[in-house]
Amino acid sequence: DLVSLRAQLQDIKAINLEMCNKLAECKKTIEVKTDIVNKLEEKSGGLMSTMQELDDKFVESERNCAAARTKLKSVEAALNEKTVALTESEQDVKIEREWRERLEEMNQADRETIARMKEEIDFLKQVSNDYENIRQENLRLKQQNKDSDQTLEELGQQLSWNKLQLDSLKEETKIAGNWEKDSEAVVC
Secondary structure (H helix, E strand, O other): OHHHHHHHHHHHHHHHHHHHHHHHHHHHHHHHHHHHHHHHHHHHHHHHHHHHHHHHHHHHHHHHHHHHHHOOOOOHHHHHHHHHHHHHHHHHHHHHHHHHHHHHHHHHHHHHHHHHHHHHHHHHHHHHHHHHHHHHHHHHHHHHHHHHHHHHHHHHHHHHHHHHHHHHHHHHHHHHOOOOOOOOOOOO
16 A cells, blocks of 8 residues: 555645646746747738828828929929839839738637637646646645554554563463463453
8 A cells, every 4th residue: 555655645646747847838938939920920010010101102192192283384394203202112112012911811710819828827727736736635644644654553553561561461370370261261
């Protein structure tokens, strides 16, 4: 029984160590993923300011184009330059739209990652609770084992004392006469 309890204690200690290691790994993973999310949010902010700049450029190009139409005869060369600038702005807007779509895809992927991380955190909390329950059971078994050992020791001492008293009685009765069997004895 004692060997079995010790083996169980060793198993529980091994499980305890494994759970602690898994918990540490999960915490580290959560920190890394949180840093990634923060970096993506910073990139998102930068893209929004770039988008605003591109929108401002587009509005400015439209104004320049309208002014060029009024001065068509005198500024035909300038009109060609502004047309090129307008084409570039449209390309910039197209690129910005593609960036926005990619950013939305990345944001969706990040949301899914965060949801998975939350599920992992919930799982790790459950593992932590299970570990605490196992630890409490381990403490209870240790106390029970200690109590059993103490009871056995007390019984051993009582048995030794009773044996000494029995031997003493046998010695006294040998001196006084023969020791009779319990089944034959009529008087003590």
